[in-house]
Amino acid sequence: MGKTEYLKSGIKEILEERYFKDTILLIATAANNVPSVRSVDSFYYDGSFWIVTDRRCNYVKEIQENKNVMISDGGHNRFWCNAEITGHPLDNTNQSIRVIYQEVFKSWYKEVNNEELKSVCYIQVKPYKGYIHKDKIGYKFNISDDIVYIGKVTHHIDVKLEPFW
Numbered sequence: 001m002g003k004t005e006y007l008k009s010g011i012k013e014i015l016e017e018r019y020f021k022d023t024i025l026l027i028a029t030a031a032n033n034v035p036s037v038r039s040v041d042s043f044y045y046d047g048s049f050w051i052v053t054d055r056r057c058n059y060v061k062e063i064q065e066n067k068n069v070m071i072s073d074g075g076h077n078r079f080w081c082n083a084e085i086t087g088h089p090l091d092n093t094n095q096s097i098r099v100i101y102q103e104v105f106k107s108w109y110k111e112v113n114n115e116e117l118k119s120v121c122y123i124q125v126k127p128y129k130g131y132i133h134k135d136k137i138g139y140k141f142n143i144s145d146d147i148v149y150i151g152k153v154t155h156h157i158d159v160k161l162e163p164f165w
Contacts, residue, residue: 019044
């Protein structure tokens with residue numbers, strides 16, 4: 001099918017369609033060269049996945065030491081990312097994204113997230129490479145290089161998909 005630029009590929013729209021909602025995703029981190037994976041409640045907005053959590057969690061500590069993480073929906077959609085702890089939900093710099101959190105997680109945000117705790121934080125997870133598929137079309141992308149390879153998925157989806165770099 002070919003090669004194109006990231007913004008012309010439709011990936012941004014696929015990510016928004018699929019993940020701009022309350023979504024359980026997997027995040028992989030590493031400490032001392034030992035990987036760890038756990039599920040997190042997340043959503044995709046404005047080029048990043050967003051997580052609300054507590055600074056005392058092990059994966060937050062691991063992100064503080066190593067910002068390189070991977071996000072996956074447990075299928076073959078996977079994203080190599082840089083993670084950043086953006087601070088407490090009530091920080092001035094987080095006011096606009098806090099509104100989005102409350103919209104996406106409207107049924108439980110205030111009940112579950114005690115913003116009186118100083119340890120509550122937001123994490124922005126920004127993809128730079130990845131793979132996503134929709135309607136039997138696969139998209140291997142590298143945002144840094146502004147390149148997307150698009151091809152038909154002609155094999156069973158459980159077949160191992162090789163990285164393109």
